[in-house]
Amino acid sequence: MYYFQLAADQGHANAQYYLGFLYSQGFSVPQNNNEAAKYYQLAADQGHANAQFNLGFLYRVGSAVPQNYSEAIKYFQLAAEQGQVEAQFNLGCMYTNGEGVAQDHNEAVKYYRLAAEQGHARAQFNLGRAYEKGRGIAQDYTKAVKYYQLAAEQGHAFAQCNLGILYGNGEGVEQDYNKAIKYYQLAANQGDYCAQYNLGLMYFNGEGVAQNYIEAEKYFRLAAEQGYDDAKYYLDIIYENGYAVRQSYNKASEYSRLPSDQGDAEALYELGNAYYFGEGVTQDYKEAAKYMQLAAKQGHDSAQVSLGLLYENGYGVDQDYSEAMKYFQLAAEQGHVIAQYHLGLLYEKGLGVGQDNSKAIEYYRLAAEEGYTKAQERLEILKDK
Secondary structure, three states: OHHHHHHHHOOOHHHHHHHHHHHHHOOOOOOOHHHHHHHHHHHHOOOOHHHHHHHHHHHHHOOOOOOOHHHHHHHHHHHHOOOOHHHHHHHHHHHHHOOOOOOOHHHHHHHHHHHHOOOOHHHHHHHHHHHHHOOOOOOOHHHHHHHHHHHHOOOOHHHHHHHHHHHHHOOOOOOOHHHHHHHHHHHHOOOOHHHHHHHHHHHHHOOOOOOOHHHHHHHHHHHHOOOOHHHHHHHHHHHHOOOOOOOOHHHHHHHHHHHHHOOOHHHHHHHHHHHHHOOOOOOOHHHHHHHHHHHHHOOOHHHHHHHHHHHHHOOOOOOOHHHHHHHHHHHHOOOOHHHHHHHHHHHHHOOOOOOOHHHHHHHHHHHHOOOOHHHHHHHHHHHOO
C-alpha cells in the first residue's frame, strides 16, 4: 500500500488504478468509493483502460459520483477502444436500454460482438438473443445457437436454457429433445426457473423422457418457488387430478430430518420447503422459517432468498423489511438474481431502507443483464419515470 501510494503520488497510472481498486474493495484500507473514484479518475486521465471502465461504471450506477449516463458512455467508450471487454459489454447494455443515448439495437449488437469475440459469456448470450429475436440484426436461429452454445459452455444458465428451447423447437438446429433436456438440466441445476419449468413440461408431456408426473411436479415446484406463475398452473393440474401422489412424502420428510439435525444446509433447506408447502408435514411457516434460518446461516443462497421472502411478506415471522433486505443482500452477493430483483424492489419502494431509484436500478440491472424478465420490466418502468 505504501509503495502504491508513493508511485501514485508520482503520477504512475497503474499505481493510481490499483489504489482505486484497493479502496473500492476495502483491501488493506477501509472501503471508500470516494477515494476509489479519485484514483480511477487520475489513472483514467492517463488512458488506463481498466480505470476508465471502473470510473464509467461508477457513473453508470451513481456510486461516489452523481449518476451520469453521458459520463459513463464517455469512459466506457475510451476503454472499449482499447479492447476493454467489460466496457464493450456495458456499452452494448446501455445502447440496448437507451441509457444516456438513443436506444439503438444495431450499436448494441456491435459492442456485444466485440465483447463476445473476447469470450465474454454475457455478451455471447446477449448476441445470441439478438440473433434469436432479430433485434439489431437479421434474425438467424443458427447464429443464435452458435452464441448461446459459446455462453452455455461457460456455464451461463440463461444461455443453457435458451439453447434447450431452440433444440426443443428445432429452431436453428435439428429438433432433439435429448439435447433440450441436457441443456435444461444444466440450467435448472443452477436454479434457472425457466429451465426448471421447461424440464417440468418435458416430464409432464413425456417429450424426450418417459412421462413422469413425480419428476414434473418436482421441477414445477422449483420454478413455482421462484414465483413463476405458469409452473403454479401445472402444479394445480397435477394436484387436482392426483397425478403425483407421493406415497413417500412422510418418509422423505423424516429422512430429511436426519441430516438436518446434523446441520446439512441442503437438507435444512429442503425441510424448510416441506413445511412451507405442506409436503409430508402440516404446513407451518414458522417451522419453514426455522429451517431456512439454519440453512441461510451456512450460506445457502436459495435459503437466504426464501427467508428474505418470508420476512418481506410476514409469513411465519413478523414482517421486517430490514431483515428481508439483509438476507436478500447475502444471496445477491452470491449472484442470485431473485435476490437482486427483490433488493431492487425494496430500494424502489423504500421498504426497510431509504427510497433510492439509483440503487433500485443498480440491482435490477444486475438481474436484468442475466436475463431476468421481471427485472427488465422494472428497469423499463423506472426509465420512463
